[in-house]
Amino acid sequence: MRVLVSGGAGYIGSHTVLALVAAGHDVLVVDDFSNSKPTIIARMEALSGKSIPIHGFNLTDVDKTERLFATEQIDAVIHFAGFKAVGESVAKPLEYYRNNLDSTFSLANAMANHGVAKLVFSSSATVYGEKAPVPYQETYEYLSAASPYGQTKVMVERVLSDVAKAHAGWKVALLRYFNPVGAHPSGEIGEDPQGIPNNLMPFIAQIAVGRRDKLVVFGDDYPTADGTCERDYIHVMDLAAGHVAALEHLGSMDEPVRAFNLGTGVGTSVLELLHAFERASDRKLPYVVGDRRPGDLAAYWADPSRANQELNWRATRTIDEICADTWRWQSKNPQGFPDS
Template sequence: MKILVTGGAGYIGSHTVLELLSHGHDVEVLDNFDNSSAESIRRVEKLAGRTVRVHELDLRDEPAVTALFAAGGYDSVIHFAGLKAVGESVAKPLAYYGNNLESTLVLLRAMAASDTRQLVFSSSATVYGDHAPVPYQEDHEPLGANNPYGWTKVMIEQVLRDVAASDSSWRIGILRYFNPVGAHESGEIGEDPSGIPNNLTPYIAQVAVGRRESLTVFGDDYDTPDGTPLRDYIHVLDLASGHVAALEHLAAMEGGARAWNLGTGHGSSVLEVIAAFEKATGVKVPYTVGPRRSGDLTESFGDPTRAEAELGWKATRSIDDMLTDLWRWQSQNAEGFGG
């Protein structure tokens, strides 16, 4: 299968590109490198022993994207590209709505014009908002969010369902995943966030490697066993394999749009993750407890049984595996891809 991966140089994208290559697919990447590094693709090529054609484009450049699809002959698309920092989306909502929605609309128009109608979309558990019962199930309605980033995912999901309903030749998979953690076991590729990390585990790793002085735990008075929020953490390699499973399922699907949760089905607390990291690595992580952060939920994890039943996919790696692989990446690449 010939597959275009938008945002393929990013954290989840690069691991998925490597997984696709390992399954024998012909993969090309579209990325504007706004929040990623070309070095990640060079390392993917090294690991795979294969070259990857990269198109350095902004997905909002409709003439260029349309021309790319007209000549590309793609069988399928995996769509990761987009802005993704929750806090930044609150400060810059117009940038998030403009970028994430416009780029997806351009992509869909270019796909339709070239008769490429199979798509896997990178969605998020944020679409369940703060009122859905835990564990989250895919049929929950109405979807919602508590920040602009999350709302862009909700809106794009609706666009995709409407497109699929309008034309039965579209086959669209919507993957709602939780908290990606870890790195490739080689330590060659991993998460390299720009600036201060927005997520817990890369921040822990940067403190452990000496790039940050200490970690702040935002609140220890939640209604959980240790007072800190519970999240569903999933190894990025399990996540990557979920995209391959979704592609294979779509190829045999009659048409329409279908959503699947990709997670482990249970939550780990902030303090449990810190303790597990210290145990897995032998490195102490200094932290202080601060006030709750606006918008943080007490617990967030999903029911992954639909993905197991329909895609034959299940997360297999433990939190210890995630943190061991994370530390291998960070300790070998103290400054990320730029180090």
């Protein structure tokens, strides 16, 4: 297939582009580089051995999106583009709703206008809200989210479900990621957050290279084995493989829209992850215990059995591999991707 990857210069998108090329698909990318750097492209091309066409514009621009579909052959779309920082979304809700919803509207409109009916969407475990039983299952109906960011995922899932049902032949996979971490095993591409990392793994990796002093663990009195929060960390290479599996499954899907959890099914605590990274980097990583953070859930992980069975996919990489690959990326690129 010739696949348009929106947000393909970002963290998960870039790894997925490589997995798509490796599986024999043709790829073109649209990204406005609002949260990524153009220097990633040369590395993706070196790793894949292919030239990767990039369209550098903002998808909320309806005219440019239309023109792209009018001039390029596109068989399917994987839609990663969007803002993703939970805290920032609370401070700037309008920017989040506008970017994440408008980019989806432009894309879905252009798809409908040009007869493109296959779509894979980046959703999140955040749509399970605060009350879903653990492990999370796709059959849980009461989707909700505490932050504007999470609400955009709930809303886009709803929009795409309605559009898929209304247009004959549409097939949409809603992929609910758990906690993506890790890097390409080459150490050439990986997660490169701008500013202070919001997520645990890049924060730990930046302590290991000396960019941050110490980790503040938000609470150690949760009802978990060591008292710190547990999450389902999934290697970005496993996640990328999940996108290829979902894309290739769309043609044989019975219903117009289906949600899939992409997770491992296992929870790992903050301290377990920190200690695994100490082993991988062979250095001591300082931490202090701080207060609980409002809104944090004690522990959750995926029931990935639907994706295991229907997509014939499963996450195979361990926490130790995740840490080894992240360390290779961060130690080779302590400041992330170069500006030029």
